[in-house]
Amino acid sequence: MSGDRFQSKSGMRRRLGSAEKVHPGPRNLRSRPGYTHIWVSAANQQGVALLTVLLVTALMTVLVLSMSWSRQLEMRRTANLAESDQAQLLAQGLEDWAGKVLRRDRSQNDRDHWGEPWAQGLPPTAVDQGMVSGRISDLQGRINLNNLVSNDAAAVALAEKRLGRLLESCGGTSIETAAIADWLDKDGQMRPNGAEDRVYLIRQPAYRTGNRPMATPSELLLVAGITPEIYGCLAGSITTLPETTMLNVNTASAPALATLSSQLLPALAEQLVNERPADGYKDMAAFLASPALAGTGLNADGLSLASKYFLVEALAIFGHAELRLYSVLHRSDTGVITVISRSIGTY
Ligand SMILES: [Ca+2]
Numbered sequence: 001m002s003g004d005r006f007q008s009k010s011g012m013r014r015r016l017g018s019a020e021k022v023h024p025g026p027r028n029l030r031s032r033p034g035y036t037h038i039w040v041s042a043a044n045q046q047g048v049a050l051l052t053v054l055l056v057t058a059l060m061t062v063l064v065l066s067m068s069w070s071r072q073l074e075m076r077r078t079a080n081l082a083e084s085d086q087a088q089l090l091a092q093g094l095e096d097w098a099g100k101v102l103r104r105d106r107s108q109n110d111r112d113h114w115g116e117p118w119a120q121g122l123p124p125t126a127v128d129q130g131m132v133s134g135r136i137s138d139l140q141g142r143i144n145l146n147n148l149v150s151n152d153a154a155a156v157a158l159a160e161k162r163l164g165r166l167l168e169s170c171g172g173t174s175i176e177t178a179a180i181a182d183w184l185d186k187d188g189q190m191r192p193n194g195a196e197d198r199v200y201l202i203r204q205p206a207y208r209t210g211n212r213p214m215a216t217p218s219e220l221l222l223v224a225g226i227t228p229e230i231y232g233c234l235a236g237s238i239t240t241l242p243e244t245t246m247l248n249v250n251t252a253s254a255p256a257l258a259t260l261s262s263q264l265l266p267a268l269a270e271q272l273v274n275e276r277p278a279d280g281y282k283d284m285a286a287f288l289a290s291p292a293l294a295g296t297g298l299n300a301d302g303l304s305l306a307s308k309y310f311l312v313e314a315l316a317i318f319g320h321a322e323l324r325l326y327s328v329l330h331r332s333d334t335g336v337i338t339v340i341s342r343s344i345g346t347y
């Protein structure tokens, strides 16, 4: 191959040995460690030039493809953001709808039960490029953890008993009740079996007690003694409302009703739910006269037939975006609706 030959100073052509193909190159390059200069013939230079052109063409093609891909990504990202915004607007629209339904309900009656229109929810409904669905549930059908701290000593004692029973039904003990109360109260004094900052400051990572009412039930997972298993069992029966609330016996679940008396075993609490009239108890005397409550000596303390706090769960889908919004609504006695909190993904 001609590329293997070159004209020597003496005019003789000879075949190069492989070691001789390496030209020492210009002096300034020779001194660079690891640098090897290849001395090529004109034909080889053409070949290299061709390869360079091909390489540049290939690089340009990759560059153009990459630019086009980034542009597509950018467009997709923009579209995703727009769809996500639309999904959020749809979910808030559903929250607004829930507020109207609850306001209307208050104008029609002063009791709340599962037979009312608000409890029917909104089945999956198609909208342009998407879908919305939602449901409203009564948060006063659950045990309010924040009831553990109040100026009313009798209300606190009642809350401790009820939460203690709920914890026991979920594999916990009444010991955790003290730890929860310490988490909520403003002071740093540890109750018997309780837990204040010094218990949490030695954890990795270290943290302090809330020393205020809980904002969300999942905060309970931070409290000493509450395992994910206990929390998983409690989750559907607890809430964290910004004031002391009563338990609505017209909407309370069996686990929540079972906390009313140590004699209310799970089977009796289920019976109580099954005996509940479809349109709820008309008055407290009718509830207390339930056969399942016979002999329990239960009175109406901390119990109600109506509610102020509701949870709205909205699912909105728009294009590729899907959003689950949880809103806590407060309804005043006159039907004024206020959004207390919003969270995305989980309550
Ligand atoms: Ca009602």
Ligand SMILES: [Ca+2]
Pocket: 181, 182, 183, 184, 185, 186, 187, 188, 189, 196, 209, 211
């Ligand atoms: Ca405390």
